[in-house]
Amino acid sequence: MLKAIVTDLDGTLTDERRRISTAAIEAIRDLVDAGVPVVIASGNTVCSLDILCKMIGTDGTVICENGGVYRFRFDGQIQITGRQPICWDAYHRIEEHFAAKGERLTLYSPENRFADVAFARSVDPAETAEVIADMPVRVIDTGFAIHLQYEGVSKGTALSDLAALMGISTDEMLAVGDSGNDTEMIRRAGIGAAVGNATEEMRDAADYVSKNKYGNGFVEIIQKYRPYFFER
Numbered sequence: 070m071l072k073a074i075v076t077d078l079d080g081t082l083t084d085e086r087r088r089i090s091t092a093a094i095e096a097i098r099d100l101v102d103a104g105v106p107v108v109i110a111s112g113n114t115v116c117s118l119d120i121l122c123k124m125i126g127t128d129g130t131v132i133c134e135n136g137g138v139y140r141f142r143f144d145g146q147i148q149i150t151g152r153q154p155i156c157w158d159a160y161h162r163i164e165e166h167f168a169a170k171g172e173r174l175t176l177y178s179p180e181n182r183f184a185d186v187a188f189a190r191s192v193d194p195a196e197t198a199e200v201i202a203d204m205p206v207r208v209i210d211t212g213f214a215i216h217l218q219y220e221g222v223s224k225g226t227a228l229s230d231l232a233a234l235m236g237i238s239t240d241e242m243l244a245v246g247d248s249g250n251d252t253e254m255i256r257r258a259g260i261g262a263a264v265g266n267a268t269e270e271m272r273d274a275a276d277y278v279s280k281n282k283y284g285n286g287f288v289e290i291i292q293k294y295r296p297y298f299f300e301r
């Protein structure tokens with residue numbers, strides 16, 4: 070039996086231009102109204118997810134900054150497991166490396182981040198990873214941004230921590246996503262699903278890959294697994 074759903078945001082509830090799927094919002098509201106907790110798990114900041122959760126109508130349980138930050142319900146304490154100072158050290162080395170080639174980096178919402186460092190995909194993610202290969206920092210390419218995260222921290226580790234706070238097991242969770250930053254999360258969840266536009270790595274890790282892409286893929290996954298939430 071499933072007791073909660075954890076879903077990625079960009080590329081899963083939104084399309085490649087980050088426009089949210091209204092069909093996906095309706096599917097989430099239907100689950101919330103039926104008493105199923107829905108957790109949004111993203112590389113985005115807690116600040117942006119708060120607005121989204123309010124407007125969609127979830128209880129505010131979130132995983133942000135690729136697992137570096139999480140919180141159980143709106144009134145819960147924000148937990149920070151990432152180590153941002155080390156990510157900043159890595160960022161400065163990367164910045165210097167690309168500056169020497171005349172390439173500038175563009176940071177994403179640094180004032181609202183507590184755990185990771187995110188910047189535009191204007192440089193090669195593989196080259197970025199080489200520059201900091203000896204540091205305990207992982208380069209995560211979500212397809213929407215490049216993130217620097219302290220090693221060992223992921224949406225998967227946050228999923229396990231949240232399951233404990235929610236009083237359920239990770240086996241009772243359905244996790245859905247589209248990209249490399251979701252693989253550990255879908256592996257740890259009882260059922261892991263990927264939307265049709267997902268990366269190869271995600272498709273390989275998933276128990277089910279939807280035929281449809283983006284929000285329509287999310288809706289297809291919910292339709293398939295909805296009965297599992299109401300088994301006796």
Ligand SMILES: O=C(O)COP(=O)(O)O
Pocket residue numbers: 077078079080110111112113211212213214215248250
């Ligand atoms: O913030 C990003 O880069 C992508 O966000 P996501 O985890 O919701 O896909």
Ligand SMILES: [Mg+2]
Pocket residue numbers: 077078079080081211246247248
């Ligand atoms: Mg995504």
